[in-house]
Structures are given as structure tokens and as C-alpha cells.
Amino acid sequence: MGKLKYALFTGxxxxxxxxxxxxxxxxxxxxxxxxxxxxxxxxxxxxxxxQDYDDFLSLVLNARNIAYAEKHELTMVTICNTCQLNTAMTKHRLDNNAELKAKVNEKLAxxxxxxxxxxLVTHFLYAIIDDFGLDKIKEMVVKPLNKFNIAPFYGCHNIRPSELQNESHNKKENPYNPTSLDDLIIACGGVNVDYEEKNKCCGFHVELQAxxxxxxxxxTAIAGATDQNADMMVTPCPLCHLKLDTQTKHSSEAIGREVALPVLHMQQMIGLALGCTSEELGxxxxxxEVGFI
Amino acid sequence: MSTGTITTQKVNFKVFRFNADEDYLPYYEDYSMDVTSEEVVLDILNRIKWDHDGSFSYRRSCRHGICGACAIKVNGRSTLACKESMTTMIEYFGNDLTIEPLSTKRAVKDMIIDKGDFWEKHESVTPYLVTDIDEAPTCENLVLPHDAEKLNEADLCIQCGACHYACPAVEVNEDFFGPAAFAAAYRFESDVRDSDTDRLKAINEERQGVWDCVKCYECAEACPKDINPIEKITKLHQMTFTAGIAKSNVATRHAVGFLHSIKKHGLLDEGGLVLYSEGLGVVKHIPVALKMFKKGKIIMPWNMPKSDNLDEIQKLIKSSSTAKF
Incomplete structure (x- = not known):
């Protein structure tokens, strides 16, 4: 396998x-x-x-982002579920509608x-699974996370709508029973926690209006993970991360129960297992608090 | 008709049982059955009733995916029982399956739920054509194919409730109309013959309207008729702007705020967006903002990063904008 190379859309x-x-x-x-x-x-x-305000403008801007990845002749890798959904949805609509594609290209010209x-447009999680391979990650683990029960939190925009999402990667994900993040936890030596909310919504997108x-x-998500003895949660989405990590006071008040769990970004979990320092992982x-990790 | 060989496998069912007239709490009953690859979920419900317990209750009628009566949940997934193949369910969830009503908290008897909230919300969006009828028309009232396409298959909804009871916002916010009602609203809003003016106003209201959609896509996944309710919700959002009825509130400013931010920075200015959306209400975010600031999660306006080639983005916004607020 040659060196893997991607165009990174940071969001x-x-x-x-x-x-x-x-x-x-x-x-x-x-x-x-x-x-x-x-x-x-x-x-x-x-x-x-x-896109709720201006669908066409949203298409043009997302198409422009992809056009830059195309200039590099690289697969675009996203590190945010919502970036992934918006970009992949733009790609799907343009690739399947010549008229729309022409209209967008008229503007881009x-x-x-x-x-x-x-x-192609794919989330870093699936790039790692499809192109790098979890077996190889497993071989590279120097600090297995075997002390930890880790609750995967998938985030809506990586698993739904599944028909669209499964166009972006080889790994076929079942939105009702996703396994990619569980597999990654296991590859990092951790114990994956099964709980009802792992494929549910974190609420981030209505934080201001609702x-x-x-x-x-x-x-409810943090409580669900806690009740299954999770020591921490892990997510591939920075928006879920913000909601679960920074808003525990509101979340606790809303459900009438004190909840808080350390929440890792998927990249931080891999980094810990591969021996990166806590400084490198921010x-x-x-x-x-994630001090005990 | 299946062309392959019919296979059989053992499946363990955990089935929700409850009789509101007699039971204090619901319970689950276990049934183990040999299931063939030809069967649909409704066949299993029938077999539980016919072979095991005649008191087992569920709604069914057409058996052709058109009456919408038999929607239930299998392992948490909204499922139209007469349409869903058991092979798919086993492929999805393995050989241990949990059968529950669409909403356990609304259970009346076993799979039968009180769908009152669903119908009430459906009614709230004026789910019918409002138009002046010429009682003595001289010719047919034609709808051109191009106009009919605008319904975007929203007219295929069978009101089964699969999306409504898969929607997390419906579960939390009892005022929220939910995806099925929105799909119905869209169906009539996009009908060229319709002249109603209240419908769009109703779905534009906070708490009950489209602005409270959490964008989880559960409805798109759950719909057995592939109606994609969230796509209709997005179009309804756009219609409120096109019709000029979108009010300036935290929700609309949140959507429009993205445009302002992208115009200025290319990227989203997170702090700026909260300020723009909330106005004076921004003060309630100060405690969390302070915590985030301490952890290096908030960037000062003068350090706000910008996209390279920002002039391109600005030029595209100028030439490609199609909405006004």
C-alpha cells in the first residue's frame, strides 16, 4: 500500500x-x-x-469546496459529520442531475x-476503516485502552440518511445498529459499550432555537452511556462533542439528573492508543474533565 | 415472487405486552419461532396471535403497504409490518428481535397505540386543498405534469406514523408537529391549486413549527414510502422566506447568520453567529462561553481565521444568492 493522501476539509x-x-x-x-x-x-x-435559507447558494459553495479537492485529484476527507452530510449530499445531487450541475458550474466558472x-467525499473514520484498515491500527497500538469502557456516539450526519452515507464508503453501516466506531474502539483495545442512544441525536442543531x-x-445520551458503565464517550463529530462536553449543566438540569462523562474525539482515542501525548491530542x-485518562 | 430457495431459521422474539384496562405495567413475552425467508413482519404478528395467544392485539388491514395501520417497531426501528421482510430484519439485527408498538408510552393494548397526538397535529396543518371551487366548470381543472412534480411524492404518505414516532423532537416537545404533519403541509403548500394562507404561518411558529426540527434524519430513514420528510421540512423552511412570512427570531437569524458569516470570513464565525442569532439573549450563553474561553475554545474576533481566496466566495454569494430576508 502506497502512502495514503487526502484533501482535508477541516470545517x-x-x-x-x-x-x-x-x-x-x-x-x-x-x-x-x-x-x-x-x-x-x-x-x-x-x-x-x-440550505434552509438558500438552497442553491449552499450547493454552489459546497461544490466549490469539492472542486478544490478535485484540483488536487484527491478524495476529500471530512472530520465533521455535518460537513460530511452537506458535502456528500451536494455531490449526490450534482452527480445525479446534469441540469443542476450545469447551473452550479455556470456560477463556479x-x-x-x-x-x-x-x-470522493468521505469521513476520516471511514477513510481509516476502508483504506488504512483496523487490523493495522490494532498492530500499531502501544497503549491499549483496555481499562476503559468506551461508549461510541455516532452522530446523525455520519449514519443517516443511510442510502446516501453508504455511497461514501465501502463499510456498509446500518443506521439502526452501526458498528464502525465500536470496531474502532475494539481495535484500540478498549471495551465498547452498547447503549440505546449510541445512534441518536445530540440536539446540537437546535441549541439556540430549541x-x-x-x-x-x-x-439522555450521556445518561444512557453512564447507565451502561461507560467511563467515557467517543464521537467522530465535533458538533456532538461540543454538545456533550460543554453543555452538561443544561443537560443535567433538563433531565433532572447530574450527568457528565469525558468525551473524546475519535482522533484523540486513536492517538491515545498509538501513544500520542495528551499535549499532542489537546x-x-x-x-x-478528562484528567484521569 | 422469490426466485431463490426458501430458507428457515430460528428467531427469538421479545414481544411487548400491555393491556391498559388490566395491567399496571407493560411486560415482555418471549416467543421462539422458525421463520422462513418469505415472511414479512406481519406474518409473525399473525402467528403470535393465531398460534400462541389469541389476545395479542395489533392493527392490520390492507396487507399491501397502503393503509398505514400496521406500523410497529422492531429493535427500535419503525417498520411497516406488512412491507418489511423478516430476512432484512434478521440481516439488520440478528436472530433476537424485540417487537414493540411505535410508541410504548402511548400503548393501549400490545401493538395498538393511541395515535391521537399524530392526528391532532396532522389536522393543525390544514391537510386538504383550500381553493375556490367553480361549481359549474366548463372544462377540466388541469394540473400540468411539471406542476404535479412539485409535490415531490409527498402525496404518497399513508399516515402510518413511522416517522412521527421515530422523531426525537416529537418525544421531547409535545407541541412539535412532527415530520408527517410537515410532509402533509408541504404536499398542499406545493399544490398549484391551493390558496390557503394559514398553513405556512402555522409551520413557521416556534416550538410547533419546522424551526424546531433537530435535523437527525430519523424520519427519512423510517419512512416506508420513501417520502423523505426532512427534505420537505427543508423546503418548508425555504417557503417561509420566499413567502416573506419568516419572522426575525433566533431560528431564522440562525439560518441567515450563516450567510453573513461566510460572506465575511468564508468560515463560520461561531461567536458572531450566536450573537447575531440571539441579539440581547446572548447573555444567557455567557456562563458556558466563559468555561469554553478558559479552555481555549473561543477565538477573539480579531483572530478569526478566514478562508483563502475569500474574494471568490464573496463573488459567488453575490451571483448565486436566491433568497431574501
Whole structure:
């Protein structure tokens, strides 16, 4: 296998509220000898909200991001579930509708770009599973996480709608019984925790407009993991991470029960197992204490 | 008709039982059966009733995926029992299957639930055509194919409730209309013959309307008719702007705020978005913001990163914008 190389779409949170996610992505890529070319030209994907206001503009901006990955002739790797969904959905719609693609390209031509449809778009989690291989990760583990019960939190926008999501990777994920993150936990030597909320919504997207709904969903998820004896949660999505890590006070109040668990980004979990330091993984940036890890 | 060989395997069913007239609490009954690859979930419900316990209750009627009566949950997945093959269920969840009503807290008897909230919400979106009828028309009232396509298959909904009871927002917020009601609202809003003015206003209200959708895509996954309710919810969002009825509130400013931020930075300015969306309400976020600031999670406005080639993004926003607020 030659060296793996991808175009990295960081999304916005990795550059702001989850610096630890950016740090751990680069640390893990380094350990796995994966080359990530950052798409510094990329804009925000609209985070599933811009399209509520202006669908066409959202398509144009996301197509522009993919066009930059195409320029590098690389698969685009995302590290945020919502970036993944918005980008993959744009790709799906343009690849299956020549008229729409032409309309979008008419706009992109104004800035000298073209969306061709030649780059795949996949989340880092599935790039690791499909292209790198969990067996290889397993062989590289130097600090197995066998002391820890780890609850996977998949995040909606990596598993639903499944028909679209399963276009983006070889690993066929069942949205009602996903296994990719469980498999990754096991590969890192950890004990995967099964609980009802692992494939449910964290509420992040309505945090401002429906704070109670958001807090109940996040609180219920943390409680579900806690009740199955989880020591920590792990997620591939920085938005789920923000909701579960930084909002425990609201979540606890909403469900009438004190809840808080350390929440790792998927990259941090891999990094820990591969022997990265807590500095490299940005563990100091967590709001809920992760000291014992 | 199956062309392959019919196979049989043993499946253990854990079945939700409850009789609101007699039981204080629900319980689960175990049934073990040989299941053939030809069977659908409804066959199992029938066999439980016919072979094991005649008191077992569930709704069924057409057996052709059109009446919407037999929706239940298998291992938490909303399922139209007459349409879903047992082979798929075993493939999805293995040989231990839990059979439950769509909503256990609304159970009346076994699989039968009180769907009152579903119908009430359905009614709230004026789920019928509102138009002036010419009682003595001189010709047919034609709808062109191009206009009919705008319904986007929303008219295929059979009101089975699969999406409604898969929606986490419905579970938490009892005012929220839910995906089926929104799909119905879209069906009539997109009908060229309709002239109702209240429907869009109803789905635009906070708490009950589309703005409280959590965007989890559970409804898209659950719908047995592939209606993709969240796609209709997105279109309803857009319609509120097109119709000019979107009010300036935290939800609409949150959607529009993305545009402002992308125009300025390419990336989303997280702090700026909260401020723009909340206005003075931003003060309630200060305690969490302080915690985040201490952990290096908040960037000062003057350090806000920008996308390279920002001029391209700005040019595209100028030329490609299609909405106004």
C-alpha cells in the first residue's frame, strides 16, 4: 500500500471551538503516515442551516469546496459529520442531475472553477476503516485502552440518511445498529459499550432555537452511556462533542439528573492508543474533565 | 415472487405486552419461532396471535403497504409490518428481535397505540386543498405534469406514523408537529391549486413549527414510502422566506447568520453567529462561553481565521444568492 493522501476539509469548529480536534487529527495522521492536504480555500458547508435559507447558494459553495479537492485529484476527507452530510449530499445531487450541475458550474466558472464529480467525499473514520484498515491500527497500538469502557456516539450526519452515507464508503453501516466506531474502539483495545442512544441525536442543531429539546437529547445520551458503565464517550463529530462536553449543566438540569462523562474525539482515542501525548491530542481543551485518562 | 430457495431459521422474539384496562405495567413475552425467508413482519404478528395467544392485539388491514395501520417497531426501528421482510430484519439485527408498538408510552393494548397526538397535529396543518371551487366548470381543472412534480411524492404518505414516532423532537416537545404533519403541509403548500394562507404561518411558529426540527434524519430513514420528510421540512423552511412570512427570531437569524458569516470570513464565525442569532439573549450563553474561553475554545474576533481566496466566495454569494430576508 502506497502512502495514503487526502484533501482535508477541516470545517469551522476545528479552527475555533474544538482546537483539540484539529491537533489530534494531525497527530493521528502523522502516526499513521497519512498525508493530509488542508483545503485552506474551503468555506463553511452551511451546517444544514444555510440550505434552509438558500438552497442553491449552499450547493454552489459546497461544490466549490469539492472542486478544490478535485484540483488536487484527491478524495476529500471530512472530520465533521455535518460537513460530511452537506458535502456528500451536494455531490449526490450534482452527480445525479446534469441540469443542476450545469447551473452550479455556470456560477463556479465565474471564479475559474469547475465541479466535475471526480473526487470522493468521505469521513476520516471511514477513510481509516476502508483504506488504512483496523487490523493495522490494532498492530500499531502501544497503549491499549483496555481499562476503559468506551461508549461510541455516532452522530446523525455520519449514519443517516443511510442510502446516501453508504455511497461514501465501502463499510456498509446500518443506521439502526452501526458498528464502525465500536470496531474502532475494539481495535484500540478498549471495551465498547452498547447503549440505546449510541445512534441518536445530540440536539446540537437546535441549541439556540430549541434549547430544551437539545439539552434533553444530550442529557439522555450521556445518561444512557453512564447507565451502561461507560467511563467515557467517543464521537467522530465535533458538533456532538461540543454538545456533550460543554453543555452538561443544561443537560443535567433538563433531565433532572447530574450527568457528565469525558468525551473524546475519535482522533484523540486513536492517538491515545498509538501513544500520542495528551499535549499532542489537546486534552487540556476539554470542558468536562478528562484528567484521569 | 422469490426466485431463490426458501430458507428457515430460528428467531427469538421479545414481544411487548400491555393491556391498559388490566395491567399496571407493560411486560415482555418471549416467543421462539422458525421463520422462513418469505415472511414479512406481519406474518409473525399473525402467528403470535393465531398460534400462541389469541389476545395479542395489533392493527392490520390492507396487507399491501397502503393503509398505514400496521406500523410497529422492531429493535427500535419503525417498520411497516406488512412491507418489511423478516430476512432484512434478521440481516439488520440478528436472530433476537424485540417487537414493540411505535410508541410504548402511548400503548393501549400490545401493538395498538393511541395515535391521537399524530392526528391532532396532522389536522393543525390544514391537510386538504383550500381553493375556490367553480361549481359549474366548463372544462377540466388541469394540473400540468411539471406542476404535479412539485409535490415531490409527498402525496404518497399513508399516515402510518413511522416517522412521527421515530422523531426525537416529537418525544421531547409535545407541541412539535412532527415530520408527517410537515410532509402533509408541504404536499398542499406545493399544490398549484391551493390558496390557503394559514398553513405556512402555522409551520413557521416556534416550538410547533419546522424551526424546531433537530435535523437527525430519523424520519427519512423510517419512512416506508420513501417520502423523505426532512427534505420537505427543508423546503418548508425555504417557503417561509420566499413567502416573506419568516419572522426575525433566533431560528431564522440562525439560518441567515450563516450567510453573513461566510460572506465575511468564508468560515463560520461561531461567536458572531450566536450573537447575531440571539441579539440581547446572548447573555444567557455567557456562563458556558466563559468555561469554553478558559479552555481555549473561543477565538477573539480579531483572530478569526478566514478562508483563502475569500474574494471568490464573496463573488459567488453575490451571483448565486436566491433568497431574501
Amino acid at each position: 469551522c469548529t476545528a479552527k475555533q471551538s474544538t482546537p483539540e480536534q484539529m491537533m489530534s487529527t494531525m497527530a493521528v495522521a502523522n502516526k499513521l503516515d497519512i498525508e493530509l492536504i488542508e483545503l485552506t480555500e474551503a468555506s463553511c458547508c452551511g451546517a444544514s442551516h444555510l 465565474e471564479v475559474g472553477l469547475e465541479y466535475k464529480g471526480t473526487s 434549547p430544551h429539546t437539545a439539552a434533553v437529547l444530550a442529557g 486534552l487540556k481543551h476539554h470542558v468536562t
